[in-house]
Amino acid sequence: MIAWLAPILVLGIVIFVHELGHFLAAKWTGVYAPRFSLGFGPALWKRRRGETEYVLAAFPLGGYVRMASREDETMAAIEGGKPEGLASEQVRAAAGAVGGPIGSNPTDWDENAMVPFGPKPVPPERWFESKPLWARLVIMLAGVTMNVVLTLTVSTGVFAYYGRSYVPAVVDSLVADMPAQRAGLLPGDSIASINGKEIRAWSDLLATVSGSAGKEVALGIVRGGSPLTLTMTPVAQQGMEAATGKAVTVGRVGAYPTNRVERDRLSLASASVAGWQATWAMGRAVVGVVGGLFRGEISVKNLGGPVMIARTSVDAAKTGMESLWALIAFLSINLAILNLLPIPILDGGQILMVLAEAAKGSPFSVRTRENVMRVGLAAIVALFAVVMFNDLVALFR
Secondary structure (H helix, E strand, C coil): CHHHHHHHHHHHHHHHHHHHHHHHHHHHHCCCCCEEEEEEEEEEEEEEECCEEEEEEEEEEEEEEECCCCCHHHHHHHHCCCCCCHHHHHHHHHCCCCCCCCCCCHHHCCCCCECCCCCECCCHHHCHHHCCHHHHHHHHHHHHHHHHHHHHHHHHHHHHHHCEEECECEEEEECCCCHHHHHCCCCCCEEEEECCEECCEHHHHHHHHHCCCCCCEEEEEEECCEEEEEEECCEEEEEECCCCCCEEEEEECCEEECCCCEEECCCHHHHHHHHHHHHHHHHHHHHHHHHHHHHCCCCHHHCCCHHHHHHHHHHHHHHCHHHHHHHHHHHHHHHHHHCCCCCCCCHHHHHHHHHHHHHHCCCCCHHHHHHHHHHHHHHHHHHHHHHHHHHHHHHHC
C-alpha cells in the first residue's frame, strides 16, 4: 500500500499547491477559470462547483488551470481537453448553438452558465489577455510562489515539530593507516573543537576537513572525561557533490561517526529561521544543478523522473514522516525553480512571452504563438524521454 500512497501523496501535494496558486490568482484578478485539473488526459473524476469544473485526470504527472484565453485552442489539445477550446465554444454560443458543447454530457448543460457549460459568452473583461500586465504576471508567478511558500512552511513545520536533528561528533570507527588513526584518534572519542572552533555535530567536522586537504587541522577531543588535542593532515580524495553529482577533490581523515541522532528542540521563531535557511539552501542546490547542466558540467544521466520520485517517496515513507515531509519540501522548490526556465510551455516561458509582447506593443500572431508552444512541448517531451530512460536504466540495474 505504501508503494502507491507515498508517490501520490508527494506528487499530489506539490502539484496541487502549484495549480492552486494559479487558480486563486486568476479568481482574485477576475479571470474566468472553467477547469482546475490534477493530471492530464482523460478525466477519471470530475465535478462542477460554481463556474469551475474540478478534475482528477488519468496521467498524474502535472496539472493545469484552464483560463479564458486566446491560447485555449492550442492548450486544450495539450491538456487533454475537448477538440474545441473556449474560443470556438464562444463563437458557437454567440451563433445560438444549443444542447451543449461538443462532447459534453447533456445533463451538465446549464442555460445560466458560461461556455463551455452553458450558452452565455465569457465577458471580455474576464479574458486573460484583457487584464493589465501586472495582473497577468501575478497569475503566472502565483504557482511558483505557492511552491516556495509550501517549502518554507513544511521546512518550518518539520523543525518546529521534530527539532533540529544532528549526528554528534563522536568517533565510531577508523580506517587503518589514515590520518585519524595515525594521529591517535580512538573509537568513542568526542570531538569538541576543530582549529579552536567549538562543534557538536559531525557535519561541522566534515565541512572543515573536506576543505582542508593537505592542510593540518587540530582536533580538541574529550576522552574519558579528559581534554586532549590531536593534529592531523587530511589526505586528498575524489568525491562527489551530493546535490549536483559533480566530481570534486575533498579532504578525508578516515574516521566515521557513531550511528546516533540527537535533536535540539526549537522555538517557533528559531524553527522559522531554520526553515528559511533550509529553503534557501535547497533552492541554491537546484539552481546549481540547472546551471551545471547548461554549462555541461553535470550529465543529464544524473536526472531522474517519475520512477525515481516514486522510489524515493517510498523509501522516505518507510523511514518516517519527517523524511517524507522533507522530500515534499525539496520537490516543491524543485518545481518552483524548474517552472521558471524560459521554456514556452512552462511558467517562465509564458512570462517571457508576455513581457516580449508588452515591449513589442502588440500580441504575437496566433501562428507564432502556436509554433513557440510546439517548440516548448517538444523540449518537455525530450526531457521526459531522457528522465524516463534514466529511470528505466536505474530500475534494471
